[in-house]
Amino acid sequence: VAALLAFFLGALGIHNFYLGYTAKGIIQLVLTITVIGAFISVIWAFIEFIMIIARSGSYAYDAQGQPLQ
Numbered sequence: 001v002a003a004l005l006a007f008f009l010g011a012l013g014i015h016n017f018y019l020g021y022t023a024k025g026i027i028q029l030v031l032t033i034t035v036i037g038a039f040i041s042v043i044w045a046f047i048e049f050i051m052i053i054a055r056s057g058s059y060a061y062d063a064q065g066q067p068l069q
Contacts, residue, residue: 002059002068003052010045011038015052020063 006015013028028044031037051059052068061067 002062003049006045006049006052010049011041013041013045015045015048019059019068 002015002019005018009015011028011032013025013032016022016025016028028041031041031044048059051057055068059068
């Protein structure tokens with residue numbers, strides 16, 4: 001679910017809210033609202049999408065330490 005959210009709604013940071021990383025989600029949401037930050041947010045979301053698929057680093061677990069399935 002997190003990977004799908006990152007792919008389709010990643011620029012809005014929805015996947016970070018879903019995983020429990022609200023600070024990251026708010027930052028991505030604010031960046032997307034600004035015109036200049038939207039491009040940065042899209043790239044950031046795509047990188048996080050790849051990290052979720054690869055289960056790399058902190059993206060192997062959610063904010064409570066539960067492994068992603």
